[in-house]
Amino acid sequence: xxxLDVKDLQLSIGKFPxxxxxxxxxxxxxxxxxxxxxxxxxxxxxxxxxQLLPFGATTSGSIRLDDREVLxxxxxxMRRIRGGTVGMVFQEPMTALNPVKTIGDQVAETAxxxxxxxxxxxxxxxxxxLERVELPTSRFxxxxxxxxxxxxxxxRVVIAMAIAMRPKLLIADEPTTALDVTTQAAxxxxxxKLVDEDGMGLLFIxxxxxxxxxxxxxxxxxxxGEVVEAGPTVQLFRNLQHPYSKALFEASSxxxxxxxxxxxxxxxxxxxxxxxxxxxxxxRGLFEKHxxxxxxxxxxxxIEKGENVGLVGESGCGKSTLARAIMALEPTQGGRIAIAGxxxxxxxxxxxxxxxxxxxxxxxxxxxFNPRHRVDRLVSEPFHLLGxxxxxxxxxxxxxxRALEEVGxxxxxxxxxxxxxxxxxxxRxxxxxxxxxEPSLIILDExxxxxxxxxxxxxxxxxxxxxxxxxxxxxxISHDLAVVRSITDRVLVMRAGKIxxxxxxxxxxxxxxxxxxxxLLAATPDLEGALxxxxxxxx
Amino acid sequence: MPxxxxxRLVSLxxxxxxxxxxIFLVLEVVPGDPAQFMLGLNATPEAxxxxxxxxxxxxPLLERYFxxxxxxxxxxxxxxxxxxxxxxxxxADRIWISLPLAIYALALSTLIAFPVGILAAVxxxxxADVGIMGATQVGLAVPNFWFAMLLVLLFSITxxxxxxxxxxxxxxxxxxxxxxxxxxxxxxxxxASILARVMRSSLLDTLGEDYIRSxxxxxxxxxxxxxxxxxxxxxxxxxxxxxxxxxxxxxxxIIIENVFFLPGLGRLVFQGITSRDLIVxxxxxxxxxxxxxxxxxxxxxxxxxxxxxxxxxxx
Numbered sequence: 001x002x003x004l005d006v007k008d009l010q011l012s013i014g015k016f017p018x019x020x021x022x023x024x025x026x027x028x029x030x031x032x033x034x035x036x037x038x039x040x041x042x043x044x045x046x047x048x049x050x051q052l053l054p055f056g057a058t059t060s061g062s063i064r065l066d067d068r069e070v071l072x073x074x075x076x077x078m079r080r081i082r083g084g085t086v087g088m089v090f091q092e093p094m095t096a097l098n099p100v101k102t103i104g105d106q107v108a109e110t111a112x113x114x115x116x117x118x119x120x121x122x123x124x125x126x127x128x129x130l131e132r133v134e135l136p137t138s139r140f141x142x143x144x145x146x147x148x149x150x151x152x153x154x155x156r157v158v159i160a161m162a163i164a165m166r167p168k169l170l171i172a173d174e175p176t177t178a179l180d181v182t183t184q185a186a187x188x189x190x191x192x193k194l195v196d197e198d199g200m201g202l203l204f205i206x207x208x209x210x211x212x213x214x215x216x217x218x219x220x221x222x223x224x225g226e227v228v229e230a231g232p233t234v235q236l237f238r239n240l241q242h243p244y245s246k247a248l249f250e251a252s253s254x255x256x257x258x259x260x261x262x263x264x265x266x267x268x269x270x271x272x273x274x275x276x277x278x279x280x281x282x283x284r285g286l287f288e289k290h291x292x293x294x295x296x297x298x299x300x301x302x303i304e305k306g307e308n309v310g311l312v313g314e315s316g317c318g319k320s321t322l323a324r325a326i327m328a329l330e331p332t333q334g335g336r337i338a339i340a341g342x343x344x345x346x347x348x349x350x351x352x353x354x355x356x357x358x359x360x361x362x363x364x365x366x367x368x369f370n371p372r373h374r375v376d377r378l379v380s381e382p383f384h385l386l387g388x389x390x391x392x393x394x395x396x397x398x399x400x401x402r403a404l405e406e407v408g409x410x411x412x413x414x415x416x417x418x419x420x421x422x423x424x425x426x427x428r429x430x431x432x433x434x435x436x437x438e439p440s441l442i443i444l445d446e447x448x449x450x451x452x453x454x455x456x457x458x459x460x461x462x463x464x465x466x467x468x469x470x471x472x473x474x475x476x477i478s479h480d481l482a483v484v485r486s487i488t489d490r491v492l493v494m495r496a497g498k499i500x501x502x503x504x505x506x507x508x509x510x511x512x513x514x515x516x517x518x519x520l521l522a523a524t525p526d527l528e529g530a531l532x533x534x535x536x537x538x539x
Numbered sequence: 540m541p542x543x544x545x546x547r548l549v550s551l552x553x554x555x556x557x558x559x560x561x562i563f564l565v566l567e568v569v570p571g572d573p574a575q576f577m578l579g580l581n582a583t584p585e586a587x588x589x590x591x592x593x594x595x596x597x598x599p600l601l602e603r604y605f606x607x608x609x610x611x612x613x614x615x616x617x618x619x620x621x622x623x624x625x626x627x628x629x630x631a632d633r634i635w636i637s638l639p640l641a642i643y644a645l646a647l648s649t650l651i652a653f654p655v656g657i658l659a660a661v662x663x664x665x666x667a668d669v670g671i672m673g674a675t676q677v678g679l680a681v682p683n684f685w686f687a688m689l690l691v692l693l694f695s696i697t698x699x700x701x702x703x704x705x706x707x708x709x710x711x712x713x714x715x716x717x718x719x720x721x722x723x724x725x726x727x728x729x730x731a732s733i734l735a736r737v738m739r740s741s742l743l744d745t746l747g748e749d750y751i752r753s754x755x756x757x758x759x760x761x762x763x764x765x766x767x768x769x770x771x772x773x774x775x776x777x778x779x780x781x782x783x784x785x786x787x788x789x790x791x792x793i794i795i796e797n798v799f800f801l802p803g804l805g806r807l808v809f810q811g812i813t814s815r816d817l818i819v820x821x822x823x824x825x826x827x828x829x830x831x832x833x834x835x836x837x838x839x840x841x842x843x844x845x846x847x848x849x850x851x852x853x854x
Contacts, residue, residue: 052755075760083758090756095749098768100846109767110757145847161757 033216087162104142210525276334656738678732
């Protein structure tokens with residue numbers, strides 16, 4: 001009898017069916033990976049097991065946990081299971097902890113609720129558990145608050161909360177999605193260690209095939225509330241049957257087709273020389289001098305016409321700050337920036353004429369549009385940079401239609417509002433907005449990071465095609481090395497405000513010179529590499 | 540934490556200095572010569588000038604400012620032009636009505652709003668929630684002086700439980716509190732309605748947070764989650780409103796003071812303005828500003844007690 005046995009699970013919220021005929025099982029000491037894109041029902045499956053479903057949800061079928069039916073248990077019984085038999089870790093470590101309680105109290109709470117322990121004994125349990133997740137009290141005292149920890153450290157606290165009672169099953173819902181690659185690698189290693197030590201079952205939910213390939217014993221692929229394919233990891237990935245799983249596999253290692261051409265023009269579209277961006281830090285004492293944080297520390301880079309340059313680095317390394325400086329959104333404290341040969345004034349910023357050469361696409365396809373404006377108004381916004389030369393009337397409509405068609409939308413979409421579009425379509429609208437005044441350079445700041453793999457592959461194809469046809473240059477900023485590898489000619493690796501390595505993309509990825517680049521690459525989940533390694537180990 | 544308090548204290552003192560300058564200058568430029576007003580329309584220019592000198596109204600600006608501020612620090616607020624008695628005495632008599640009334644009304648409003656707001660949030664969209672939201676809507680819409688009159692009609696005239704107005708003094712504290720009860724209820728009604736709505740929406744926001752789900756996943760019941768995790772986080776906006784309400788209640792009770800014939804600060808400042816008794820106006824306004832700044836300071840300290848993220852020296 002498996003530790004967790006889900007059979008014919010159906011879930012609907014109100015009238016809407018969410019899950020259909022879900023079958024899953026996890027044994028003690030086993031890791032089951034559940035893969036799916038957003039909306040596939042993977043999180044709802046996890047919440048069904050915990051019986052923490054949203055209001056109005058009805059379930060049928062069977063969820064047997066440790067040989068006991070979970071569906072229909074009264075809440076008092078369920079509370080003993082939650083945190084006791086089953087622990088759960090969520091995606092967003094920044095918000096999963098209560099900001100006004102110490103980490104010690106939050107971990108101890110699990111022990112107080114389940115073990116019937118007093119506060120002092122519970123804190124001792126918390127100390128031991130935090131030790132197990134590698135947050136020793138010598139460096140992370142129990143009276144720390146969540147805001148004093150980094151994202152990875154917070155995720156360790158969340159894991160400690162979940163495993164304090166040594167549950168038989170741990171459910172981890174995208175636990176590393178919000179983390180940097182090196183942090184992700186460390187958390188994955190920790191989860192593996194806990195499974196090995198305690199013989200705990202792990203249900204690991206993710207959208208990242210590379211992560212699952214290196215971790216899970218078996219995999220279930222979900223789509224539209226159904227499991228489309230399931231089996232032991234290597235076997236499953238090597239003989240995918242369902243068309244959707246095949247498409248998912250393709251998309252996650254997708255490399256857009258690009259035509260390499262000679263880079264043209266004597267003037268680079270972007271020239272950054274020795275740029276410095278400093279922020280004042282809060283004073284520690286009343287009379288102490290202002291300290292500064294050097295977020296960008298003497299960065300130099302060039303982008304030629306038609307060239308795609310990648311900028312990679314972990315959160316906080318200064319890559320977005322550098323992008324803001326290039327866009328002249330913030331003053332710089334040193335160095336020079338020139339766009340298409342025209343220098344930006346470090347204090348006053350760039351003129352409209354200079355800004356015309358530069359556009360940007362941001363990460364969040366939901367937050368980057370005014371929801372009250374129609375698509376034609378959103379897309380034509382950059383026209384104000386043209387001043388009196390801005391097209392109007394039929395010419396304006398023609399340009400809007402062309403920009404929309406350029407990104408694979410139709411001219412009729414101009415009359416719609418953004419809420420009528422999916423995430424991928426919104427990102428296309430953002431690209432259309434950037435294209436409409438025919439810039440020389442587009443800064444793509446994590447522009448595909450929020451998209452599902454299949455949509456991401458389409459958008460990458462679009463970007464590659466546009467760059468080829470229109471001789472566009474990109475500054476492609478991302479923490480996702482695989483994406484950067486697939487679309488850029490040259491790559492810069494940034495760390496603590498400095499460029500530590502720079503070179504042709506293929507060369508840097510094949511033979512990284514700087515230890516930090518090597519570390520990043522080693523931590524990056526690699527689907528093919530992980531499968532090959534497991535095959536070799538199995539053979 | 541100590542450096543945080545020190546920082547807030549410095550900002551409190553700076554605000555006080557800045558506001559004293561503003562109040563002084565504004566009352567310098569308002570039209571109306573107190574000396575002229577006191578002597579009436581038929582006074583000779585010579586008599587007016589003599590009185591101005593006697594009142595100290597013709598010295599250099601800076602000198603008069605410092606005389607005033609130093610007086611304030613010593614508790615000497617000057618002599619009222621119209622009452623011809625020390626302003627400090629006038630204020631002292633009235634603050635013992637206005638301050639207890641404000642505290643009484645605020646306590647009532649908090650005691651009503653907290654349970655009601657929490658209930659509405661927890662039982663969201665239930666009959667109780669709809670009822671509470673409707674009631675608070677009425678509480679906001681009803682003018683408080685009209686509500687005060689209804690209270691007088693019911694409790695003083697029909698039931699004869701409370702007196703219809705006036706204040707017996709603090710010799711018998713119970714009697715004094717009784718006299719303040721109807722005004723406090725009248726003042727608390729709209730405040731409680733606002734506070735309950737803020738409490739409800741703030742708690743609803745908090746209950747949607749990820750850490751509430753984490754707490755449930757740990758095995759806490761809904762009640763435990765509410766008390767241990769949600770309530771303290773929901774308190775910040777509620778505290779802000781409480782701070783604003785206290786300042787308002789202290790000075791803004793003038794209409795209610797009139798309905799109940801209570802000689803409070805609101806009435807004093809109103810009479811001071813109508814009779815050009817600028818020294819009274821200046822002192823009462825300064826006192827109210829001091830109260831507001833002090834309450835803001837206390838609210839800031841409470842913020843920091845509630846939320847550890849705010850405990851750093853600078854924000």
